Amino acid sequence: MADRPIALQAKPNDNVATIFADDITAGTEVVVLNAAGEERQMAVREAIPYGHKFALCDIAAGEQITKYGEEIGVASRDISTGAYVHVHNLDSMRGRGDLERGE
Amino acid sequence: MPSFWGYRRPDGRYGARNLVAIIPSVTCANDVAQAISRQVAGTVAYLHHQGCCQLPPDLERVTNTLISLGRGPNVGAVLIVSLGCEGTDHVRMYEELRATGKPVEIIHIQELGGVTRAIRVGTDIARRLAIAISGLQREEADIAHVVMAIKCGASDTTSGMASNCVIGAVSDRLVDLGATVVFGETTEFIGGEHLLARRAVTPEVGQRIFGIVDAMETRAKSIGCDMRRGQPTPGNIAGGLSSIEEKSLGAIVKSGTRPIQGVLDYPDFVEDQKGLWIKDTPGREPEILTGMAATGAQFMCFSTGLGAPQGFPSMPVIKICGNPHTFARMEEDMDVNAGLVITGERSIEEVADEVFAKMLRVLGGEMTKNEAIGYFSAIDIHCLGPVI
Numbered sequence: 001m002a003d004r005p006i007a008l009q010a011k012p013n014d015n016v017a018t019i020f021a022d023d024i025t026a027g028t029e030v031v032v033l034n035a036a037g038e039e040r041q042m043a044v045r046e047a048i049p050y051g052h053k054f055a056l057c058d059i060a061a062g063e064q065i066t067k068y069g070e071e072i073g074v075a076s077r078d079i080s081t082g083a084y085v086h087v088h089n090l091d092s093m094r095g096r097g098d099l100e101r102g103e
Numbered sequence: 104m105p106s107f108w109g110y111r112r113p114d115g116r117y118g119a120r121n122l123v124a125i126i127p128s129v130t131c132a133n134d135v136a137q138a139i140s141r142q143v144a145g146t147v148a149y150l151h152h153q154g155c156c157q158l159p160p161d162l163e164r165v166t167n168t169l170i171s172l173g174r175g176p177n178v179g180a181v182l183i184v185s186l187g188c189e190g191t192d193h194v195r196m197y198e199e200l201r202a203t204g205k206p207v208e209i210i211h212i213q214e215l216g217g218v219t220r221a222i223r224v225g226t227d228i229a230r231r232l233a234i235a236i237s238g239l240q241r242e243e244a245d246i247a248h249v250v251m252a253i254k255c256g257a258s259d260t261t262s263g264m265a266s267n268c269v270i271g272a273v274s275d276r277l278v279d280l281g282a283t284v285v286f287g288e289t290t291e292f293i294g295g296e297h298l299l300a301r302r303a304v305t306p307e308v309g310q311r312i313f314g315i316v317d318a319m320e321t322r323a324k325s326i327g328c329d330m331r332r333g334q335p336t337p338g339n340i341a342g343g344l345s346s347i348e349e350k351s352l353g354a355i356v357k358s359g360t361r362p363i364q365g366v367l368d369y370p371d372f373v374e375d376q377k378g379l380w381i382k383d384t385p386g387r388e389p390e391i392l393t394g395m396a397a398t399g400a401q402f403m404c405f406s407t408g409l410g411a412p413q414g415f416p417s418m419p420v421i422k423i424c425g426n427p428h429t430f431a432r433m434e435e436d437m438d439v440n441a442g443l444v445i446t447g448e449r450s451i452e453e454v455a456d457e458v459f460a461k462m463l464r465v466l467g468g469e470m471t472k473n474e475a476i477g478y479f480s481a482i483d484i485h486c487l488g489p490v491i
């Protein structure tokens with residue numbers, strides 16, 4: 001198992017998966033494994049570090065990003081299937097004293 | 104029914120260690136407490152930074168937390184080191200700790216005529232206390248006497264998908280055996296508080312969970328900035344955690360699946376509460392480890408992804424590492440490799456078996472890695488108001 005690049009999708013409605021493999025670059029085919037043990041093959045669009053996430057489908061700016069079946073933030077720009085998802089395109093909605101000050 | 108071998112205390116609790124606690128009633132007594140502890144075998148000093156020029160509710164909080172630390176079952180005797188003019192109530196500290204039936208002594212630096220004399224007198228007292236408790240033998244104790252504290256620190260995305268799942272499985276087993284489990288890190292409920300509230304035994308407990316999260320988030324927001332980089336930390340972000348919501352959803356996995364019985368305040372000691380409890384604490388190590396030791400926990404299970412080596416002077420900490428790369432790099436600080444869940448070589452339940460076995464050995468005296476290396480001096484008490 002360790003020799004195949006694995007990504008985990010925690011819950012069925014998650015629109016991101018977390019990669020647990022090294023040397024993932026644009027075009028790398030990864031095995032997306034869900035909690036039921038089902039697998040599917042998918043290519044990522046860019047380099048993604050170990051433990052980081054990519055989009056399982058297109059996510060439009062303003063849409064919710066879901067992991068563990070729950071909201072972990074909102075897309076701050078359009079995200080394509082297979083693209084890297086992190087702080088550059090995911091906004092947290094909590095602990096945002098900056099937003100409250102602006103209101 | 105599993106059991107463990109512990110030191111029976113006068114109040115009926117069982118300790119996993121048999122230590123003399125040197126407790127400075129105020130940070131200004133730290134140097135004396137540290138000098139005594141360095142000199143006398145079998146002692147530990149709680150070198151915190153509070154206890155004076157704070158608002159009255161915080162002074163009471165510090166007094167109560169220090170009392171709870173002294174009541175801990177791993178502590179066999181106590182020496183309080185007071186300066187003499189501090190804001191904490193050292194008289195109440197002495198009286199309440201005396202009431203536990205343990206040997207308790209107190210010295211006052213100003214009254215004794217200064218630092219050197221206080222070190223001399225304190226060392227003499229600590230030596231007598233250490234010898235007095237050193238002959239105590241372990242007795243077999245029911246597992247229901249266990250109070251386990253849990254925490255995750257220096258987390259990455261493996262924490263929520265491996266090591267915290269393992270601790271959750273251990274937590275469920277202990278709760279089912281009639282023991283007590285306490286988890287905290289209120290900041291890391293943000294975004295997952297509704298999931299915890301659903302597990303509350305009453306609507307009031309559920310409301311309390313929402314209340315402590317709101318208070319913590321409001322305090323953070325009052326500074327007027329984005330919390331990100333404070334929580335999640337730069338290390339968490341480098342480890343793949345993009346938001347506090349993602350960090351929280353992974354963090355609360357360590358609480359397992361059992362009902363949540365209630366919320367303890369930071370200084371609270373577990374009297375006779377059983378099952379799964381929350382303690383209202385921040386996530387930073389010095390403050391949460393102190394708060395968790397103050398519950399009376401005999402040990403802690405601590406999950407990490409990036410590699411957090413800290414422990415606590417009187418509470419052995421079992422490090423469970425979710426990231427296989429980190430385990431390979433930092434094996435000398437990590438007790439259990441939960442990274443094998445990520446690589447698919449072990450199941451969560453198999454690693455939970457390993458942790459449970461290690462737990463019973465640690466309760467019976469086996470050292471954890473951070474305990475053996477003595478990496479536990481950076482501790483503190485979490486206060487709410489300003490230093491004035």
